[in-house]
Amino acid sequence: MNSSNERQEISLIIVTHRDIFQWVNQIKGLKEQYQERSAVAWLSPDDMKTLNIEDGDKIKIRNALGTIVVQAKLYSSCPRGFAFMPVGHYSSRLVEYDPGKARLPGFKRIEVSAEATEEEITPIPELQ
């Protein structure tokens, strides 16, 4: 995280996707490698700047359904206001299913707020 103490919270829409390495590590067991591939959110340069963070810093993501701490990664062509995360234990904490809004769960549209944090990445056992 940058040295500035400014704390900024932003709104994001998370879109989940598949990640083969995360999938493979889920089959192998929910160990460190699985966490490394799952506890990650890819953000736009603008949003990284607003959050005052650098590639690899941690962010706390939350909505009414849950809170997780993951690593933020820079995705240069990510549109501002969006973030990408692998489907799995982390993103599932935040996914809404409300048939009044949509027939399918909101895996491709998770509304959250995000802020920089010094807290540890949410450990997998907390998500099981």
Added chain:
Amino acid sequence: MSLVKLACPACGCLCDDIDVELEGNRIKRIENACAKGASIFYSGENPDRRNSCQIDGQEVPLEKAIEEAAYLLKRSSRRLIFGLDSSTLEAQAIGIELAQTLGSVLDDSSSFCQGALIEKILDGTIPSCSLPEVKDNADLLIYWGSNPSHAHPRHLSKFSYYSYTEYNELGWLPKVKLGCVEVRETEVSSLSNPFFKLKPGEDKDFIEAILTAARRSGSNPGEEADEAKAFTELVKSSHFCVIFVGLGLTYALDGDFRLFAEMVQEFNPSTRIAVIPMVGHYNMRGFNQSLYQRIGYVNKVSFAGAISYGDEYSFLEQVRNHLADCVLIVGSNPFSNLPYSIMKELQGVPVICLDPFATTTTKAAHVVIGTAISGLECDGRALRMDGEEIKLTQARVSNYPSDEEVLGRLLDRLSR
């Protein structure tokens, strides 16, 4: 030392050219498998990853676990059977019979994956074709909301772009164009030309713009976005276009493929279009097709009294509304993959889970029955994503019962 050729149960590609060298009963070498396939085969040999039979976390003999599962199912009045996408056709047939016998609700992952699209293919609303038909015949391949490099790693090399006869690693002049519609840059988008990059959720607007452009005469240019016009021209200039539909499109359309079907119809008959669903679980297509042939629906059914179908019988709705008093999950891991806010509603409901591997779902289950890995430890048949039947062959001796055996024993007990 023996060499066997196997079909891989890691995804809906069901690649049937996996060479496995066995030394005794152990795998020594695997050829042709992708990382997903290899991880399943090799993890099968890791005792830490396999499930024993358990009741409330305590190891029990198979017979005892089956007895407990049968007891729980028998004493319940609102049973829910879920999964079977990673079971053979033979096991699925028994699973469906079990649901009928128990008057249970029956659903699989397709109700929040590709079920809606598969239904439209089965009822003829959306045209499809077999994967072997694609090779050397299709002159335009479009991946839409799908990133096969991560979900179906050998799709391009075995069935589409790189499978063409004229492809040579030293270079080629392809007679086929590769395009993709995607919301982010992926391995496939980097190979595609053109790459139609949409903002998340824009797919429906894009299809509407394509429809408008396609319906306009060529001499009367409209005001649709250039991208939609380019897509329309691309498809119209091809003879045989295959669209591989991934979950990105399915979710963007919220599972409603009517507009997409309209778009496909619009291009036919000047261009032959075939749509192939990028199916995740290796035999989801088999489940959908088996159920459809039997009762006319692909998923979300209730056998309580007359056969009923509807969203209220989806796994998610059943759990959200606390409608089930006993859940049998076969080869699926909803506690990891589905919204936690919904899955926590199952607290207090007995869950029985059949799975070869230890998962978050087996951890939450009251009864766990460790089963054989299809295509390595038990035989059977499955339907590939295009509906083609693939034979699965048992390659090594296993003490684990197959889903077919466990479900058969449950059916036997519960039919008495």
